[in-house]
Amino acid sequence: MKKLLLFIAILFSVGVTAQITFDATQPYINSMYGAGKFITINSATGERAVLIAGKNTNVSGENGSTKLFAIDGTELFDFNLESIGSKVSFFEENNYIYIAIITKDYGKKVFRALMDGNTNFTEIYSDTINYSNQTITNIDINDDGFEDFLFSGYSWLINAPDAKVLLNNGDGTMTLVSAPAIIPIVNNGQYKSAMLDNSGKKHLVVIDPGFGYIIKNHGNGVFTQEFTLNDAGGYSHIAISDIDIDGLNDISIFSVDGSNDGTMLYKNLGNLDFESHDSVFTGLPNVWDGEIEYADFNGDQLPDAVIAAQRLNGSFVNKIYLQSDSFKFTGGEIDFTVQDEWGNSDTLYIIQGSVDIYDYNNDNRLDILFTGNSGVGAGPFALPRTWLMTNTSTLSIDEFQQASFTMYPNPARDIVSFKGIDTIKSVEVFSQLGQKVLSVQDTHSINIESLSTGMYLVQVQDANHRTFQKKLIKK
Numbered sequence: 001m002k003k004l005l006l007f008i009a010i011l012f013s014v015g016v017t018a019q020i021t022f023d024a025t026q027p028y029i030n031s032m033y034g035a036g037k038f039i040t041i042n043s044a045t046g047e048r049a050v051l052i053a054g055k056n057t058n059v060s061g062e063n064g065s066t067k068l069f070a071i072d073g074t075e076l077f078d079f080n081l082e083s084i085g086s087k088v089s090f091f092e093e094n095n096y097i098y099i100a101i102i103t104k105d106y107g108k109k110v111f112r113a114l115m116d117g118n119t120n121f122t123e124i125y126s127d128t129i130n131y132s133n134q135t136i137t138n139i140d141i142n143d144d145g146f147e148d149f150l151f152s153g154y155s156w157l158i159n160a161p162d163a164k165v166l167l168n169n170g171d172g173t174m175t176l177v178s179a180p181a182i183i184p185i186v187n188n189g190q191y192k193s194a195m196l197d198n199s200g201k202k203h204l205v206v207i208d209p210g211f212g213y214i215i216k217n218h219g220n221g222v223f224t225q226e227f228t229l230n231d232a233g234g235y236s237h238i239a240i241s242d243i244d245i246d247g248l249n250d251i252s253i254f255s256v257d258g259s260n261d262g263t264m265l266y267k268n269l270g271n272l273d274f275e276s277h278d279s280v281f282t283g284l285p286n287v288w289d290g291e292i293e294y295a296d297f298n299g300d301q302l303p304d305a306v307i308a309a310q311r312l313n314g315s316f317v318n319k320i321y322l323q324s325d326s327f328k329f330t331g332g333e334i335d336f337t338v339q340d341e342w343g344n345s346d347t348l349y350i351i352q353g354s355v356d357i358y359d360y361n362n363d364n365r366l367d368i369l370f371t372g373n374s375g376v377g378a379g380p381f382a383l384p385r386t387w388l389m390t391n392t393s394t395l396s397i398d399e400f401q402q403a404s405f406t407m408y409p410n411p412a413r414d415i416v417s418f419k420g421i422d423t424i425k426s427v428e429v430f431s432q433l434g435q436k437v438l439s440v441q442d443t444h445s446i447n448i449e450s451l452s453t454g455m456y457l458v459q460v461q462d463a464n465h466r467t468f469q470k471k472l473i474k475k
């Protein structure tokens with residue numbers, strides 16, 4: 001199976017002629033940055049908005065805020081929460097989107113809104129317990145079918161680090177409870193929940209100055225410490241993505257642990273076992289204080305890395321690194337050019353960056369949202385900015401088709417549909433063990449109701465014998 005995938009990847013990397021370019025003539029949002037993410041606000045249309053939880057240093061008398069903006073930059077909702085160094089987590093459940101914001105000055109709040117496009121957010125939890133060096137993620141900690149928020153950091157209430165859970169009662173209320181004792185408390189580390197195997201359960205990736213662990217979720221609220229991530233550290237960022245498109249999510253970490261292993265990638269070998277790759281192997285820069293996200297930008301199916309972060313020596317990285325081979329990012333680097341304050345085109349720098357990827361204008365080219373203190377030209381000037389970089393790449397027809405192939409919904413319970421391919425000859429679904437579990441001819445949709453929960457690889461062949469593939473999660 002792996003050989004087949006590699007073969008396909010090589011096949012599609014031949015004759016790549018893409019010119020990968022991005023454009024932004026002005027900042028998307030001025031004077032604001034931090035934790036910028038696309039969130040879905042309308043489940044029927046798929047409409048998204050941009051959540052920015054962070055600093056707002058240009059506005060006098062206001063030293064932080066959290067706001068939601070429409071794609072055109074219109075302010076949709078103000079969470080009225082000053083939030084320097086805030087962290088956010090969000091999930092969708094029963095046609096609601098839930099957003100938790102944890103701050104070091106104004107406590108914690110949870111909001112939810114029906115995903116009907118109206119962004120009518122209601123505050124469903126609030127307290128005034130402040131946390132520094134905090135992290136938050138969402139996971140169903142007690143396995144009752146309702147997603148919860150798990151967070152940790154330095155509690156100003158008890159003057160010590162601790163970990164807590166905002167338990168989702170399923171009725172639009174939340175209750176603050178202690179976290180299971182097995183989950184390590186972090187202080188300047190990070191939690192990230194992730195689908196890492198076929199179990200249908202999200203596990204926890206935990207890193208902190210001094211340690212890194214995978215905490216296995218057995219269900220029924222039982223967790224065990226399962227795997228040690230070497231060279232993990234503090235001041236960290238965790239990204240989960242299937243880097244080598246083998247159907248298993250891999251882990252990326254930025255951190256500072258004192259031994260200069262800024263960027264570590266961990267290949268998922270299955271059974272919650274991982275193989276680590278450092279920057280010497282991957283070709284990625286050693287960075288921290290920023291984010292990495294992955295998506296394929298040159299149509300060869302191999303996800304490429306988008307980084308907005310800071311090197312250990314203090315210089316800044318704001319680039320796409322093209323993946324040339326499994327976990328090797330030596331296929332070329334792409335910079336971002338923006339118009340500076342004086343109308344000149346210049347290279348973009350982002351400090352304390354946040355990255356998200358989404359095709360906001362529906363032209364089948366993935367666009368990138370950067371937030372951070374941003375500068376241009378020779379050095380950063382520390383102006384808070386959010387940039388929405390429009391992808392203006394030219395792709396060959398094959399590359400364009402590959403990039404435009406979409407599968408929805410994902411995760412899915414029963415019917416999965418395909419878009420972007422004119423004539424589909426066959427659809428095949430493979431388990432993570434490489435077993436073919438479904439095979440259908442001449443169709444633009446499949447029914448996966450009979451499959452057990454977990455991750456699958458879907459391969460679609462068109463009339464010209466071209467193969468397209470995507471990872472599918474069965475709920």
Ligand SMILES: [Ca+2]
Pocket residue numbers: 139140141142143144145146147148167168
């Ligand atoms: Ca729960």
Ligand SMILES: [Ca+2]
Pocket residue numbers: 241242243244245246247248249250267268
């Ligand atoms: Ca993988």
Ligand SMILES: [Ca+2]
Pocket residue numbers: 295296297298299300301302303304322323
């Ligand atoms: Ca690629």
Ligand SMILES: [Ca+2]
Pocket residue numbers: 358359360361362363364365366367391
């Ligand atoms: Ca686009």
